[in-house]
Amino acid sequence: MKSPRLAAAAALLAAPAVSQTPAPPAPPTPSFPMTRAAAQQLVEQRFALRDANHDHYLTNDELGGSAAAVIGRLDSDHDGRVSSAEASARTLADFDHADADHDGTVTEAEAAAVMAPPAPPAPPAPPAQPQGQ
């Protein structure tokens, strides 16, 4: 099942950096297999790129179009902004969730498994047929 938190974290990781400069630096891209340390480093790098005013919080202005989703999912203290600690904690929680075999590394397949859209709901069971007679 797709985690809404993971989707928000993925949006934070995947969306381009919002910057006032005409040519923002290219954000680091994830590579697999990824270690937990690499995941934390990646989120910290992404966070720094988006934190335009360098106050260690991501706000509506800095998050752009994905602000509502990202803040809604990552803002654990509900102060209306995402701290670097909130982003790291949630990303690492999502990493642990994705690490299906708990070997401390998320493979591309493990990442794809948690990013896959949820399976469609099972069709309703047919009405029970009376047995015999």
Ligand SMILES: [Ca+2]
């Ligand atoms: Ca900021």
Ligand SMILES: [Ca+2]
């Ligand atoms: Ca917060």
